[in-house]
Amino acid sequence: MRFRIEMQDGFARTGKIEEVKTPHLIDLRNSQEVEFFKDISERKIPDTAERLFPEAPEIFKKEGVVKKTILKGTYPKEFVKLLIGKRDDFRYPRYIPSIATPQNLSLLLYVGADVVDNASALSKAHEGIYLTEVGEFVLQGLRELPCSCPACLSRDCYRSEYDFLADHNTHAIERELALAVKMLESGRLRELVEVRVKSDPQLTSILRLIDNEVKGSAFFPRFRRSVMFPTSEDSANRPEVEYYFKKLVESYAPASHICLLIPCSARKPYMTSKSHRTLRLKLGKAVRGVNEIIISSPFISPRELELIYPISFYDTPTTGVWSEWEIEFVASKLSTLLERFERVYAHLHGGYREVAERASRIAGVDVEFVDDIGELKRKLENEEKRDFDLYHEMFRHMMRYQFDMEFEIDRIKGRYPNLEFFKGERVARVDTRYGNLDVYGELAIHLKENRIFSVEIEEFDVKGTIFSVGVRRASENIRPNDVVVYHNSNTVGVGRALIPGELMGDVDGKAIESRRKVISKN
Amino acid sequence: MKAWIERERLDGEIADCLTLVLPTKGCSWDSCYMCNYTSESDRNATQDGIYSEFLKAVEKRDADMVKIFTSGSFFDEREVEKETREKIYRKVREKGFRRLVVESRPEFVSDEIADEILESGIDFEVGIGVETSNDDYRMKLINKGFTFQDFVEASRILRKVGRVKAYLLLKPPLLTEREAIDDILRSVEDVKPHADTISLNLMTVHSGTVVEELYLRGVYRPPWLWSAVEILKKARVDMICDPVAGGKRRGPHNCFRCDREVVGEIRKFSLTQDRSVFITDCECIERWRITIQAEELTESPVFP
Numbered sequence: 001m002r003f004r005i006e007m008q009d010g011f012a013r014t015g016k017i018e019e020v021k022t023p024h025l026i027d028l029r030n031s032q033e034v035e036f037f038k039d040i041s042e043r044k045i046p047d048t049a050e051r052l053f054p055e056a057p058e059i060f061k062k063e064g065v066v067k068k069t070i071l072k073g074t075y076p077k078e079f080v081k082l083l084i085g086k087r088d089d090f091r092y093p094r095y096i097p098s099i100a101t102p103q104n105l106s107l108l109l110y111v112g113a114d115v116v117d118n119a120s121a122l123s124k125a126h127e128g129i130y131l132t133e134v135g136e137f138v139l140q141g142l143r144e145l146p147c148s149c150p151a152c153l154s155r156d157c158y159r160s161e162y163d164f165l166a167d168h169n170t171h172a173i174e175r176e177l178a179l180a181v182k183m184l185e186s187g188r189l190r191e192l193v194e195v196r197v198k199s200d201p202q203l204t205s206i207l208r209l210i211d212n213e214v215k216g217s218a219f220f221p222r223f224r225r226s227v228m229f230p231t232s233e234d235s236a237n238r239p240e241v242e243y244y245f246k247k248l249v250e251s252y253a254p255a256s257h258i259c260l261l262i263p264c265s266a267r268k269p270y271m272t273s274k275s276h277r278t279l280r281l282k283l284g285k286a287v288r289g290v291n292e293i294i295i296s297s298p299f300i301s302p303r304e305l306e307l308i309y310p311i312s313f314y315d316t317p318t319t320g321v322w323s324e325w326e327i328e329f330v331a332s333k334l335s336t337l338l339e340r341f342e343r344v345y346a347h348l349h350g351g352y353r354e355v356a357e358r359a360s361r362i363a364g365v366d367v368e369f370v371d372d373i374g375e376l377k378r379k380l381e382n383e384e385k386r387d388f389d390l391y392h393e394m395f396r397h398m399m400r401y402q403f404d405m406e407f408e409i410d411r412i413k414g415r416y417p418n419l420e421f422f423k424g425e426r427v428a429r430v431d432t433r434y435g436n437l438d439v440y441g442e443l444a445i446h447l448k449e450n451r452i453f454s455v456e457i458e459e460f461d462v463k464g465t466i467f468s469v470g471v472r473r474a475s476e477n478i479r480p481n482d483v484v485v486y487h488n489s490n491t492v493g494v495g496r497a498l499i500p501g502e503l504m505g506d507v508d509g510k511a512i513e514s515r516r517k518v519i520s521k522n
Numbered sequence: 523m524k525a526w527i528e529r530e531r532l533d534g535e536i537a538d539c540l541t542l543v544l545p546t547k548g549c550s551w552d553s554c555y556m557c558n559y560t561s562e563s564d565r566n567a568t569q570d571g572i573y574s575e576f577l578k579a580v581e582k583r584d585a586d587m588v589k590i591f592t593s594g595s596f597f598d599e600r601e602v603e604k605e606t607r608e609k610i611y612r613k614v615r616e617k618g619f620r621r622l623v624v625e626s627r628p629e630f631v632s633d634e635i636a637d638e639i640l641e642s643g644i645d646f647e648v649g650i651g652v653e654t655s656n657d658d659y660r661m662k663l664i665n666k667g668f669t670f671q672d673f674v675e676a677s678r679i680l681r682k683v684g685r686v687k688a689y690l691l692l693k694p695p696l697l698t699e700r701e702a703i704d705d706i707l708r709s710v711e712d713v714k715p716h717a718d719t720i721s722l723n724l725m726t727v728h729s730g731t732v733v734e735e736l737y738l739r740g741v742y743r744p745p746w747l748w749s750a751v752e753i754l755k756k757a758r759v760d761m762i763c764d765p766v767a768g769g770k771r772r773g774p775h776n777c778f779r780c781d782r783e784v785v786g787e788i789r790k791f792s793l794t795q796d797r798s799v800f801i802t803d804c805e806c807i808e809r810w811r812i813t814i815q816a817e818e819l820t821e822s823p824v825f826p
Binding site: 026028029031034037038041043044045046048049052053055056059060068070072073074095097098117119122123126127159160162163 | 555658659661662663695696732735736738739740741777805806809812815816818819820821822824825826
């Protein structure tokens with residue numbers, strides 16, 4: 001029995017068990033399917049029962065490739081403990097039996113379910129309950145059906161309420177599964193999860209507990225192709241957001257001692273927005289040698305990092321009304337950056353200004369608010385400044401953020417934001433799809449030699465995809481979507497990681513999508 | 523004290539059986555995962571009290587036979603002293619009951635007890651809750667504390683002087699519905715040579731028990747009545763079954779629509795041993811089949 005992983009994002013992934021695509025929903029009414037999974041699944045008693053029956057596990061234990069995590073009857077804390085605490089082997093498909101509903105399915109995928117079943121669909125049908133992705137209804141109380149699945153369209157053809165509900169409830173999970181897989185493949189599963197958990201306090205508790213548990217986990221991508229919608233407080237606890245702020249504090253090394261705080265724009269990257277272009281135009285040379293920091297919610301970003309994911313990849317609800325929570329969250333993040341400056345100017349109104357005021361108090365750094373642009377220009381002109389090249393600083397910061405290192409370049413070409421960086425030859429360019437740097441030539445070789453985001457592969461000729469079994473050794477800090485440098489004795493190449501480095505060589509399936517070879521002796 | 527008349531099989535015919543629960547000090551083992559019968563016992567029970575309760579019950583009602591439950595072991599000196607037992611025997615003879623049915627754990631059955639039974643001159647039937655012939659299940663899932671061999675030994679002693687009724691328990695915790703049925707079918711074969719009657723007990727969820735903890739978590743469900751029907755139809759041996767709390771959520775149940783009928787048929791079968799009494803059909807039988815097929819995957823009951 002083979003289980004191959006196609007892609008992994010956090011704990012969620014797509015793959016195949018033999019010819020069965022995962023994530024997969026087992027229809028327990030289908031004997032053929034049930035028999036197939038019985039043959040390859042382990043047997044074990046519910047973890048909650050182990051405490052009560054210390055000697056029972058050995059009676060039932062049967063090994064199997066498909067590993068079960070039995071969460072039925074657990075409270076959110078136990079639920080998360082069982083999921084995170086015991087997750088030590090990602091090579092095998094994980095089956096979470098008995099509890100899948102349309103409402104919790106995306107969350108189950110998010111926490112790593114490869115296989116689920118329709119037990120809840122059937123038992124709810126037995127009790128006359130009609131399931132939807134945001135909650136349940138008693139069928140008897142529904143005069144019209146809020147769904148157009150095949151079962152609902154042919155409601156009258158069913159002999160019994162149970163048969164109808166069993167079909168509808170199963171359809172509802174199937175449809176949610178299909179949606180969740182699409183969201184996963186396009187890097188947006190978390191958006192769906194946040195929508196769904198909102199409809200159930202227990203699910204919300206579980207997501208919050210999980211966010212707390214996975215802090216720092218290298219399973220979650222740092223760069224994505226998708227737009228993030230941080231629309232609730234729970235969005236601020238996303239692994240990506242958590243990572244961004246941690247990395248921001250570590251990598252931000254402003255070239256000057258003067259800072260200007262300005263508000264965000266809807267258009268990203270900020271510098272391409274009308275408001276930012278106008279402001280920069282009006283300030284003219286006065287803004288040179290000044291480090292801009294853009295205030296948003298829940299993000300703040302130095303100009304130097306505005307091309308990085310998630311800063312170029314989010315859309316936040318703007319109303320002009322800031323909640324106390326938002327102000328506090330953003331101000332506390334901003335305060336750690338203010339400490340790095342001697343002079344801080346701000347051109348901000350409303351909630352933005354409140355953020356800066358609070359950050360100023362927290363950091364103990366004075367902020368001078370200037371409303372009039374002309375006045376701001378004069379003040380900046382009067383400051384002692386050391387000019388720096390913004391695009392150089394962007395490159396330096398993106399390198400620090402992405403690779404924890406700096407690299408000398410001699411030339412920058414391209415039209416913003418599509419910048420290309422040269423050291424003789426081209427060594428990097430901004431990849432606006434993922435919000436990071438793609439690397440070439442000498443920089444790739446430098447990364448390889450310093451074992452930074454590098455992957456040693458077996459001796460074979462790389463064609464497109466590198467499979468996990470072909471990986472000898474991979475940096476443990478590699479996350480899905482990271483730009484990595486793969487190499488063997490004949491080849492050095494650049495690719496995109498599809499799974500965490502920790503799993504490379506360990507699991508079956510794809511590991512890296514090659515983009516180009518930098519050196520090839522073949 | 524609880525006492526009632528029920529119908530029982532006695533030598534191939536249907537007889538009135540006076541059934542009474544004597545409140546003794548309770549079972550000295552008191553550790554089985556599904557049992558809370560000690561809650562029905564009385565820590566301050568005296569031997570005089572027990573006997574006078576017994577007298578009250580037998581004086582009030584007439585019956586062909588008498589069955590005494592102590593919610594423990596009738597032969598346990600701690601519960602019913604020998605002197606009290608002798609007094610009970612005298613009364614049973616005096617009233618002309620054709621049979622005395624009691625219950626005991628095997629550790630209280632000895633050659634002395636066999637002599638006691640022989641000397642009483644009463645047609646004795648002793649029920650032993652062997653529950654299953656699978657020692658792993660009995661020890662680890664039921665926590666019964668004795669082995670199948672202990673039962674066989676007790677039975678050997680008892681059957682020289684009387685009859686033995688073996689209780690089998692349908693659906694110990696953690697077994698799937700399928701495993702539970704298979705366990706009983708196997709146990710019937712194993713128990714057959716050592717028992718005169720086999721009584722199939724269907725699990726009921728009692729409060730304060732380990733089984734209840736599982737039940738409240740949704741990972742235990744009492745057996746389907748369909749499972750009992752399948753066993754009674756398949757087992758090639760005389761079997762009786764009284765589905766206590768049948769059709770209740772905490773008792774053996776189907777879909778709650780066909781339960782009354784099926785419970786009735788099971789009772790009828792117990793008295794007649796006639797397999798043709800099972801005629802009820804219900805759409806929920808399909809759900810039972812899914813249960814049988816799927817629980818090995820889901821590791822918990824599919825239907826409530």
